[in-house]
Amino acid sequence: MQDLKHFINGKYVNGASGRFGDVFNPATGEVISRAPMASVAETEAAVADAAAAQPQWGAMNPQKRARVMMAMVGLMNRDMEKLAEALSREHGKTLPDARGDLQRGLEVVEFCIGAPHLLKGEFTDSAGPGIDIYSMKQPLGVVASIMPFNFPAMMPLWHVGPALACGNAVVLKPSERDPSVPLMLAELFVEAGLPKGVFQVLNGDKEAVDTLLDSDIIQGVSFVGSTPIAQYIYSRATASGKRAQCFGGAKNHMIVMPDADMDQAADALVGAGYGAAGERCMAISVAVPVGDETADRLIAALVPRIEKLKVGPYTAGEDMDFGPVVTAAAKQRILGLIQSGVDQGAKLVVDNRDFSLQGYENGFFVGPHLFDNVTPDMDIYTQEIFGPVLSTVRAGSYEEAIGLAMDHEYGNGTAIFTRDGDTARDFASRINIGMVGVNVPIPVPLAYHTFGGWKKSMFGDLNQHGPDSFKFYTRTKTVTSRWPSGMKEGGEFHFKAMD
Numbered sequence: 001m002q003d004l005k006h007f008i009n010g011k012y013v014n015g016a017s018g019r020f021g022d023v024f025n026p027a028t029g030e031v032i033s034r035a036p037m038a039s040v041a042e043t044e045a046a047v048a049d050a051a052a053a054q055p056q057w058g059a060m061n062p063q064k065r066a067r068v069m070m071a072m073v074g075l076m077n078r079d080m081e082k083l084a085e086a087l088s089r090e091h092g093k094t095l096p097d098a099r100g101d102l103q104r105g106l107e108v109v110e111f112c113i114g115a116p117h118l119l120k121g122e123f124t125d126s127a128g129p130g131i132d133i134y135s136m137k138q139p140l141g142v143v144a145s146i147m148p149f150n151f152p153a154m155m156p157l158w159h160v161g162p163a164l165a166c167g168n169a170v171v172l173k174p175s176e177r178d179p180s181v182p183l184m185l186a187e188l189f190v191e192a193g194l195p196k197g198v199f200q201v202l203n204g205d206k207e208a209v210d211t212l213l214d215s216d217i218i219q220g221v222s223f224v225g226s227t228p229i230a231q232y233i234y235s236r237a238t239a240s241g242k243r244a245q246c247f248g249g250a251k252n253h254m255i256v257m258p259d260a261d262m263d264q265a266a267d268a269l270v271g272a273g274y275g276a277a278g279e280r281c282m283a284i285s286v287a288v289p290v291g292d293e294t295a296d297r298l299i300a301a302l303v304p305r306i307e308k309l310k311v312g313p314y315t316a317g318e319d320m321d322f323g324p325v326v327t328a329a330a331k332q333r334i335l336g337l338i339q340s341g342v343d344q345g346a347k348l349v350v351d352n353r354d355f356s357l358q359g360y361e362n363g364f365f366v367g368p369h370l371f372d373n374v375t376p377d378m379d380i381y382t383q384e385i386f387g388p389v390l391s392t393v394r395a396g397s398y399e400e401a402i403g404l405a406m407d408h409e410y411g412n413g414t415a416i417f418t419r420d421g422d423t424a425r426d427f428a429s430r431i432n433i434g435m436v437g438v439n440v441p442i443p444v445p446l447a448y449h450t451f452g453g454w455k456k457s458m459f460g461d462l463n464q465h466g467p468d469s470f471k472f473y474t475r476t477k478t479v480t481s482r483w484p485s486g487m488k489e490g491g492e493f494h495f496k497a498m499d
Helices: 040-059 062-078 080-091 095-112 154-165 180-191 204-216 227-237 262-278 290-306 328-343 398-407 421-432 468-470
Strands: 007-008 012-013 019-024 030-036 123-128 131-139 144-145 169-175 199-202 217-225 243-247 251-258 285-287 345-349 368-371 389-392 414-415 435-438 474-482 485-491 492-495
Touching: 007 040, 007 180, 007 492, 019 080, 040 131, 040 144, 040 169, 040 199, 040 204, 040 251, 062 080, 062 095, 062 154, 062 180, 062 227, 080 095, 080 180, 095 154, 131 217, 144 154, 144 204, 154 169, 154 180, 154 217, 154 468, 180 199, 180 345, 204 227, 204 485, 217 227, 227 243, 251 262, 251 398, 262 285, 262 290, 262 414, 285 290, 285 398, 290 368, 328 345, 328 389, 421 435, 421 485, 468 474
Parallel strands: 144 169, 144 217, 169 199, 217 243, 251 285, 251 414, 285 389, 368 389, 414 435
Antiparallel strands: 007 012, 007 199, 019 030, 123 131, 131 474, 345 368, 485 492
16 A cells, blocks of 8 residues: 655645545455645745746746647546556446547547637737726736645646636646546646746645635635535635635436337437446436336336446456445445435335445445436435435426426536437527437536536536636736827827827
């Protein structure tokens, strides 16, 4: 077992607090390393070092910063398998899923190569007599990024890439559950040409987070995690005058209309509901078939597909469908919610509560579960389970189905499966949810569009990646400029009237 380190000023640094958090291999339940928990002093020192490094990086022209992003793309592709293996070992994802995690982060870094275009200001010539007005987009300074466990590569890159491309310095606090890949990414950024100190990776817990939130140097905070923590971070960060974007929980509904291609809908639900063991904020966790006949057909199509899912460690091969959940506590919470669904009257159609994997009995594996006849008052409906559990809520009509999604407190993503264009257009127009799929189960936009939910899934005004990210990580300065005009008379310069 090894002790992990922080990455400060371009090199690995031992933790000094004496406090550590265990990092597990979720497939075996074994502790494989310890992450240092930064103290207040360590956090303040990392922030101060970032502040010292930022002015030179911020003054660099955007094209040179974009070249660092370009070099980073090459390095990530070079080390893709090494990064994926480290990610799978700490998180539990299958290797194809780990590569997908890395790829979606890589695509945002690719988008950041276009920083020179995205950082252009506006210009008005002759706004008045001899007057020009122009704007400049300038970096905030030092920003903090507090990231979740479920996407240890993608989520940091979604925030760090645009923040760096805009000229900021970043202090990243990765999840203490799987911190190795963020540390490796920081090392690659330095190899790509990023000046030392511009990107700091600080392992820690609430002590480090609160220090970042209260720091007078930190100008912006990005967070992804549960809604209660998102609300806490947003409130504390904005109370101290920081810009903040905080993304919380989700309960994503997929409406299945009677005219939908049922095989297509069932395949989509299996992938969207059980992929990554359901540990995704964009996972479909609620299926809403319209009409009992539609529901019966959907359940009949789902059951054999779910029963064929392969659950196992990433080392078992590329054909595993999903691996373990991240911790023993997460496993127990999921199983507790499944039991609550049974106790509250839902029908457990696919029951894997006794799931056990030979040779991995101590791993954090949860088998796939399918509920039918779920009602909106049940805990499995109101709460984000974050596990391989799909709930089916039967709706009597399209209006009832869309009302379920609109009335839920979360508004991250949603989808509808139908062959009817009018229904699809009405759904996309009316739904009060940030990301919508039409015959697409997980409507995660590509890197050049923005990602973000509504309602209690998001706190702040600007979303992740795409154009919004460059708005979030910059301030606009507007300059009104007037130069006196004159002419030479007898060797002297005479100013003309200015009005």
